Amino acid sequence: MPQRRVRRAIFPAAGLGTRFLPITKAQPKEMLPLVDKPTIQYGVEEAIAAGIEQVIMVTGGGKRAIVDHFDRSLDLEFYLRERDRADLLQILAEVDALSDRVDLNYVQQRQPLGLGHAVWTARRLVEGEACAVLLADDVILGTVPVLKQLIDAHVETGATVLAVRRVAPDEVSRYGIVATGVRNGRLHEVLDTVEKPPLKEAPSDLAIFGRYVLTPEVLTALDSTDPGAGREIQLTDAIKSTIAGGRVVAVEFEGEYYDTGTIAGYLKSNLALALQRDDLREEMLAVIRELVSSAEVRA
Numbered sequence: 001m002p003q004r005r006v007r008r009a010i011f012p013a014a015g016l017g018t019r020f021l022p023i024t025k026a027q028p029k030e031m032l033p034l035v036d037k038p039t040i041q042y043g044v045e046e047a048i049a050a051g052i053e054q055v056i057m058v059t060g061g062g063k064r065a066i067v068d069h070f071d072r073s074l075d076l077e078f079y080l081r082e083r084d085r086a087d088l089l090q091i092l093a094e095v096d097a098l099s100d101r102v103d104l105n106y107v108q109q110r111q112p113l114g115l116g117h118a119v120w121t122a123r124r125l126v127e128g129e130a131c132a133v134l135l136a137d138d139v140i141l142g143t144v145p146v147l148k149q150l151i152d153a154h155v156e157t158g159a160t161v162l163a164v165r166r167v168a169p170d171e172v173s174r175y176g177i178v179a180t181g182v183r184n185g186r187l188h189e190v191l192d193t194v195e196k197p198p199l200k201e202a203p204s205d206l207a208i209f210g211r212y213v214l215t216p217e218v219l220t221a222l223d224s225t226d227p228g229a230g231r232e233i234q235l236t237d238a239i240k241s242t243i244a245g246g247r248v249v250a251v252e253f254e255g256e257y258y259d260t261g262t263i264a265g266y267l268k269s270n271l272a273l274a275l276q277r278d279d280l281r282e283e284m285l286a287v288i289r290e291l292v293s294s295a296e297v298r299a
């Protein structure tokens, strides 16, 4: 049996972030802060913790800030050293250390044709090996990184692996939804996938969250996947076409999910993460109580 490893992770990061306009007019949405770190950094940290050796960022125009964030800033280091700010230099060193632990590569998606197309853009860099895909909008924190949970399932089964979780009925049409067969603990056999179905057409309430391990067959299927939902080339459709030939499984993952893809979800994620920080909790609780009571007075 060939050794099953997953060394590479594709990070689609070419979206225009239109839900967040105007802040995303001249700034990538991946750089929006969660407390004091850009959203995409949580994803890179997760990939490293899952044993990924190479991150392939699929970017589009106007994403220079992502490249700069993971690069050294010699000017800033010089400025802080001159002022003896070892504390702040330490923060920069922590970001810098990420680039030491993983190779960061960038490929350009020259047209925004969908998630499937973004993954396909990175095909030459994954060289026929199973690879991970991480959607940085979906921040998932837990003891075992979700990507590690998926890679373990891939090593066990050799299959394409999807991260799934049950969602409320009013959320079903926002996600790719799976139909499942045989179940073994948290692992489900996948029988079908549907991208963003209306509730009444959804085969279950198990939704795909933004973590995948893809076998090379999925990348090959993307060569000939036609546009689907929203007239975009959908990763879900390419995965669906491999269910018969190869195998696809889903893992009901463990971890805290923070949806940063909508404005309300993003603001909630910031508050939730701030409340987990020892240096911010008390102050934030006081702020929240004050805001809630003044909103109640107005209502």
Ligand code: G1P
Residues within 6 Å of the ligand: 115, 135, 138, 174, 175, 176, 177, 195, 196, 207, 208, 209, 210, 234, 235, 236, 261
């Ligand atoms: C993408 C996928 C969808 C998945 C979702 C998870 O959709 O196409 O299948 O459920 O990510 O966040 P998007 O949210 O990019 O429209």
